[in-house]
Amino acid sequence: MLTTPLPGADARARQRASRERWVGLAMVAPALAVAGVVVVGGIGMSVVQSVGLLPLVGEARFTLDAYVANGDELLTGLALSLGIATASTLLSSVIGLAAAVIITQGRITGRLVAGLSAVTIPVPHLVGAAAVGLLVADSGLLPRWFGVEPGAWPDLVGGPWWVAVVLEYTWKESAFIALVVAGVLATRVARYDETAALLGASRARRLRHIVIPLATPAVIVSAIIVFVYTFGSYEVAWLLGRPYPEPLPVLAFRLFNSITLTSRPEAAAVAVITTVVSLLAVAVGMALLRRTPLWR
Amino acid sequence: MSASLTLDSLVKVFDDPARPAVDGVSFAVAPGECLAILGPSGSGKSTVLRSIAGLDVPSAGRILVDGTDVAGLAPERRGMAMVFQRPLLFPHLSVLDNVAFAATVAGQPKREARADATQFLELVQLAGFGSRPVTALSGGQEQRVALARALAARPRVLLLDEPFSALDPQLRGDMHVLLAAIRAQLAPTVVMVTHDRDEAAVVADRVALLQRGRLLQHDTVERLYTRPDSLEVSRLMGGRNELPGTVIGGVHRSAAGGVPAPEGETWAEGSGVLVVRQEALQVAAAGASAPEGFVALAVVVADRRARGPRAELELAVITDDAPDARPDSLGSTRLLAEVPASRPLAVGDRATVLVPRSACTVVAG
Numbered sequence: 001m002l003t004t005p006l007p008g009a010d011a012r013a014r015q016r017a018s019r020e021r022w023v024g025l026a027m028v029a030p031a032l033a034v035a036g037v038v039v040v041g042g043i044g045m046s047v048v049q050s051v052g053l054l055p056l057v058g059e060a061r062f063t064l065d066a067y068v069a070n071g072d073e074l075l076t077g078l079a080l081s082l083g084i085a086t087a088s089t090l091l092s093s094v095i096g097l098a099a100a101v102i103i104t105q106g107r108i109t110g111r112l113v114a115g116l117s118a119v120t121i122p123v124p125h126l127v128g129a130a131a132v133g134l135l136v137a138d139s140g141l142l143p144r145w146f147g148v149e150p151g152a153w154p155d156l157v158g159g160p161w162w163v164a165v166v167l168e169y170t171w172k173e174s175a176f177i178a179l180v181v182a183g184v185l186a187t188r189v190a191r192y193d194e195t196a197a198l199l200g201a202s203r204a205r206r207l208r209h210i211v212i213p214l215a216t217p218a219v220i221v222s223a224i225i226v227f228v229y230t231f232g233s234y235e236v237a238w239l240l241g242r243p244y245p246e247p248l249p250v251l252a253f254r255l256f257n258s259i260t261l262t263s264r265p266e267a268a269a270v271a272v273i274t275t276v277v278s279l280l281a282v283a284v285g286m287a288l289l290r291r292t293p294l295w296r
Numbered sequence: 297m298s299a300s301l302t303l304d305s306l307v308k309v310f311d312d313p314a315r316p317a318v319d320g321v322s323f324a325v326a327p328g329e330c331l332a333i334l335g336p337s338g339s340g341k342s343t344v345l346r347s348i349a350g351l352d353v354p355s356a357g358r359i360l361v362d363g364t365d366v367a368g369l370a371p372e373r374r375g376m377a378m379v380f381q382r383p384l385l386f387p388h389l390s391v392l393d394n395v396a397f398a399a400t401v402a403g404q405p406k407r408e409a410r411a412d413a414t415q416f417l418e419l420v421q422l423a424g425f426g427s428r429p430v431t432a433l434s435g436g437q438e439q440r441v442a443l444a445r446a447l448a449a450r451p452r453v454l455l456l457d458e459p460f461s462a463l464d465p466q467l468r469g470d471m472h473v474l475l476a477a478i479r480a481q482l483a484p485t486v487v488m489v490t491h492d493r494d495e496a497a498v499v500a501d502r503v504a505l506l507q508r509g510r511l512l513q514h515d516t517v518e519r520l521y522t523r524p525d526s527l528e529v530s531r532l533m534g535g536r537n538e539l540p541g542t543v544i545g546g547v548h549r550s551a552a553g554g555v556p557a558p559e560g561e562t563w564a565e566g567s568g569v570l571v572v573r574q575e576a577l578q579v580a581a582a583g584a585s586a587p588e589g590f591v592a593l594a595v596v597v598a599d600r601r602a603r604g605p606r607a608e609l610e611l612a613v614i615t616d617d618a619p620d621a622r623p624d625s626l627g628s629t630r631l632l633a634e635v636p637a638s639r640p641l642a643v644g645d646r647a648t649v650l651v652p653r654s655a656c657t658v659v660a661g
Contacts, residue, residue: 191384194351197371198378199449201401209401213388293388293429 088169096177224285332500392426398449576655
């Protein structure tokens with residue numbers, strides 16, 4: 001028998017759905033408010049301050065002076081930050097992917113790599129930076145171990161190539177990428193790998209034709225996170241880098257703490273540029289992600 | 297594309313050595329033959345298949361392909377291809393590149409690999425689908441592509457792990473027809489795992505019946521139905537009629553009466569259970585006499601259950617002791633017979649069941 005809905009039943013269902021939507025919204029509202037205030041408020045304040053509308057002293061006046069005041073330093077810092085973030089992200093992605101492949105092989109080496117990665121994650125970057133400094137500085141553990149005179153040891157800490165900074169980021173972030181990608185490989189790729197093996201594909205062919213293409217979306221997503229983090233992170237570059245030139249976050253922090261009161265808008269301008277570049281990096285990453293066949 | 301395959305006392309233990317997943321399974325598959333490994337869930341049938349493929353390492357026993365032991369050979373070097381229950385088409389490749397995968401990884405130029413793959417797409421009746429992404433296929437089409445991809449690898453043995461069980465009955469029927477056509481054209485050696493008796497009967501030449509890791513019987517489909525080796529086999533194959541009794545002088549005697557062994561066969565003397573398929577029993581009018589080769593038993597319809605186009609009749613045998621009894625007061629000797637649903641037999645009706653001697657066999661109780 002066909003049942004005809006009572007008149008009004010439809011309206012009641014709509015009313016109920018609407019009420020449920022509001023209840024749902026009300027429940028996430030506190031979290032949304034906190035996140036909104038921090039993100040929108042923080043960025044908004046920086047923008048307002050950087051264009052001279054919120055001076056510590058004097059009259060509020062729209063100006064782009066803060067953006068040009070440290071023009072050279074800003075450009076050098078941008079290039080340096082981009083270089084550090086790009087190198088760290090590329091190295092972390094390659095090493096992380098390799099580690100993920102080793103982890104999913106399931107042998108003792110795999111378990112060892114998984115254990116090392118898991119242990120690496122909770123170590124704070126500041127502690128990691130100190131450890132890397134103690135290890136690779138010219139008076140550090142490694143030169144002593146190898147019996148190299150401090151003068152003959154390359155300038156890894158505070159040197160022109162920012163090697164120790166990239167090394168610290170790579171160590172921490174490759175562990176992060178390894179665990180994220182290993183999760184995807186173990187759950188989503190294992191059966192495809194078996195199928196490819198049964199179709200005659202050797203281990204190397206499977207890696208090239210199956211494992212890497214299928215792991216690519218996970219690598220891209222985690223690489224975006226790594227890039228944005230290393231681009232905007234302050235403490236590692238400050239501890240292990242050289243005093244000049246400064247990467248953007250170090251420059252921003254120095255200007256912010258400067259005794260010159262006019263430096264505040266300049267610090268805000270550096271922060272705004274860092275945020276804009278980070279957002280651009282996310283946009284580029286998402287565009288890359290959309291181009292992968294799995295995403296489509 | 298057609299190799300012989302022999303399993304020699306294959307054992308696979310996972311965790312508990314006292315309960316191996318596969319326990320001494322041996323059988324041989326001739327080149328071009330299709331063997332179905334049939335068994336309920338957890339019988340070890342998929343483990344047997346994965347061991348043949350090299351995805352699981354056997355604990356003991358040998359696997360021979362064309363007489364050569366393949367132990368220690370990685371899956372990619374065994375020359376087998378497998379189609380799983382899920383099609384597992386590579387999502388980042390087009391339909392054509394999926395089918396061309398084996399040729400591509402073997403180092404063939406892309407153009408040749410794709411030309412070859414096109415032929416196999418035609419074979420599975422999907423010509424023109426090559427440029428599609430695999431996400432644009434239906435379930436049945438996906439499984440056809442998986443089959444084409446496996447065949448394009450020109451496997452020495454084609455392994456099928458319940459490949460059609462996720463499809464609806466109509467599509468499954470189509471896939472059975474397709475498999476038959478492929479077998480007629482390419483004659484690959486096929487080992488197929490299934491839990492579906494009907495599928496095994498339709499697709500396979502021979503069936504290896506497994507339960508709890510042990511091989512119960514390896515035989516033709518027909519013999520598995522009509523000449524089960526044991527009561528376990530009879531029950532797993534869906535046999536419902538079991539008459540415990542004793543064989544004396546080649547005649548099985550039970551509460552239902554005496555049934556002589558079929559022409560040219562002998563039954564072991566002593567106690568044994570006579571089994572006969574419910575589909576083999578014929579139900580005639582009460583008082584009908586038995587034609588040559590049949591045994592007639594007087595029965596009363598005790599129950600009737602609808603089974604779609606068929607009806608299942610539970611028939612209480614009227615013994616000599618109680619010739620006029622009503623069904624509810626009759627003894628426990630019951631037979632089950634399947635008749636067309638249109639037969640107007642109702643509960644309480646008297647009839648004669650004709651048991652063909654050629655369909656009877658006696659197994660140990």
